[in-house]
Amino acid sequence: MERMLDVMTVFSILLLAFVLVSVRRAHIRVEYSVSWLVAALALLIVSQSRGLLAGITAWLGVSDAAVAIVTIAGGVFLIVLYRMSLLLSDLRDTNIALVQRVAILEFRLESLDEKAQAAARD
Amino acid sequence: MNTGARLLILIPAYNEEGAVGGVVDEVRAVLPGTPILVVDDCSRDATVSRARDAGARVLPLPAHLGLGGCVQAGYRLAFELGYDYVIRVDGDGQHDPRDIPAIFETLRREDCEMVIGSRFVNGSGNHTTAARGLGIAFFRALLRLVLGKPVHDPTSGFVGVNRTALGVFSRTFPLEYPEIEALVVLQRRRFRFVEVPCRMRPRKTGRSTITPMKSLYYMVHVLLGVFVNILKFEGRRK
DSSP states (O other), X not given: OHHHHHHHHHHHHHHHHHHHHHHHTTSSOHHHHHHHHXXXXXXXXXXXXXXXXXXXXXXXXXSOHHHHHHHHHHHHHHHHHHHHHHHHHHHHHXXXXXXXXXXXXXXXXXXXXXHHHHHHHO | OOOSSOEEEEEEESSOTTTHHHHHHHHHHHSTTXXXXXXXXXXXXXXXXXXXXXXXXXXXXXXXXXXHHHHHHHHHHHHHTTOSEEEEOOTTSOBOGGGHHXXXXXXXXXXXXXXXXXXXXXXXXXXXXXXXXXHHHHHHHHHHHHHSSOOSXXXXXXXXXXXXXXXXXXXXXXXXXXXXXXHHHHHHTTOOEEEEEOOBOOOSSSOOOOOHHHHHHHHHHHHHXXXXXXXXXXXXXX
């Protein structure tokens, strides 16, 4: 159990470090790093606070704290992934609308150019 | 055919350099003077130049969107340009442009928002694989339940729409495998559709990109899309 909590602590710190470095290098935008930072912090707090972990274990109604940890970690990452799916879907919709709008504007500009050239020839 | 109504022929195309020119030529032979718009879905081959050489206007998309996004771009442009009717013909040459007048006449004559060119209503088209035929039969049965009326060829891309449907599709259109979901979108708006027989030919060039895995993905995706659209159901009109 102790080793599992240590592993979880190290994993949380590594996740925090990776995300912060990625934000610093502008690989992840600040607004998209929030979910990961909150998830990493939540796991770090749970792994370091035995009292909190015991409370959560009792609240979940499981006998083993390890099961509670796995449940918490799974839940946290499911929430993060769900939020990422929302963001991705929104970005895809925006991209499609932009691509269509750019194409339509180019088409209409070309049509105007052709009309202008035809008028100039006349 | 001089009808007074503004008709646009929409041809979505992706890597169809071998077929798109012929399709444009055939459409022009059937409907001389009718504007033809090829929507190029960011092809990597010479589709754009072949279409332009054949005399079509081309709407080249700067990024690959897939069939639904490609068709919707054409619908959006047609709606903004004030077209009354749009008939979609696939760029691979499988649809016979000689069937366009029947679709157009039905669209104008019938009180409906969409006309589907169907292989299976007295048509000659059985150019499909056994697996795809099975899929079509499955979706026929499903759509009969959802729409409350039979649809013989739910996967047909040979489709004509009037301005009302054009307005809806220019705002809301399924982005992947759009044909079946589009029917449910129409039904949700209490619009009507009619099927007319049409001929279906084998592809002129190239080959279909649908693999067995993609077929499975198609089934799941479309089922989910239909289910989501049923959740938004507003009523049934036969």
